[in-house]
Amino acid sequence: MSSYHQDMPPKGGYAPFEYAKQYKPRWIKGKWVFLGFAVYTTIGLQLQKRYYYNYVTLPELENREANIALEPLLLAENNRLFLKQLVKNREDEKKIMKDVPGWVPGTFYGEPVFHQKGVYMKPSREEYYAHTDYDKGYYRHLMERHYH
């Protein structure tokens, strides 16, 4: 009589063996990730919207109001600069043409240049800047901004 016995499969057979890759169970489901993302983004966007209104839209509105309030003043300053330059131009013309007999500033041998048939004509840009110093770049830039 032998002391060993035939190896047999366990009762009920072997368990089916795993040939496919075993994935770890996810600790959170996809729909919860999506929901969390949606909540996060919504809150973030709302905060962003509030910030935008308080720190971008309102200052812009304020600036616009201030500009509107300042508009008459700016216009007056603009006009003043323009007139000052016209006066300067007239003085310069007087100084330059003082040796020409019978020369009246603002006219060309008796024919008015800037008042034609009762209508005032603005001097052209070239005429307006005729006696200014070209190299004074900053000054020129300022004046060009205020012309017209």
Place this chain on the structure above:
Amino acid sequence: MMMISTLIKSLTLFLCLALSVGFYTLVERKVLSYAQLRKGPNKAGFLGIPQPLADAMKLFTKETTKIQKSMFILYNISPVLATSIMFITWMLYNTPANQNTIIKLSIMLFIVISSLNVYTIMLSGWASNSKYALLGAIRAVAQTISYEISMALLIMSILLISLNFNMEKTSISQMPTLWMMFILPLIFSAWMITMLAETNRSPFDLAEGESELVSGFNIEYGSGEFALLFIAEYGSILFVTVLTATLMLKGSFNTINLTQMVKIMTLAFTFLWVRATFPRMRYDALMSLTWKTFLTLTICSVTMLITHNNI
């Protein structure tokens, strides 16, 4: 007088840009070498710091080879064109050198100019009349054009929040702590990947797949012309980091300060880190990434933000 000072200022800007590109290559070599557990360039001068200067000197004094079969004029024009387009994009950045250029629609202008980059790649690949250069150019052009669509849509979804086409105002409209990067994390990651693909960087550097194409569209280029193409590529990478810092991380586009520098350097380092870490992508995976994933994502985000604005 004004003109001369402007010229000097812009030349200074370009010189500084070329220098920064050179030292960025040095940083890249160092980062890659330490990622691979070896020491990078450390022989030239003090700790190998003047290495890029030596490289530039070598490249620009090398003899230029005339390739018999290339289309000579186009072949020579394309590197110059690439570099000048890169410099033009940098003129959008308000450094002290170009304080006078105030561009209201600077993001729009960036989209317009950056789409011109495709032509230089196409030109340099085609005009050198070589199979490998042509194949590399076709790959690069297809990739750049595909990713440009998602780039435009991503920019649009940022603009829908900032409601402005100006870089400076876009950075102002972000919250001081919750930057665009934090309130739109998905768009930020898509943006970074798109930017990697847009500048033909690793892991999307299919244009220079080393085993199949020797070096992509710039095989036939040597010496100074190669250096110009290289400067253009790295300069555009640096500009992209600045753009990302502005649009996503509330960087200032107008003044240069320490936090801005830290943001730019972190992003520039990320570009190198990605190159040291990830393997190259397969070409069909690259294309399906932009056409199937990013396009849907960006269209969804744009729709979502439009509705959000109108609520």
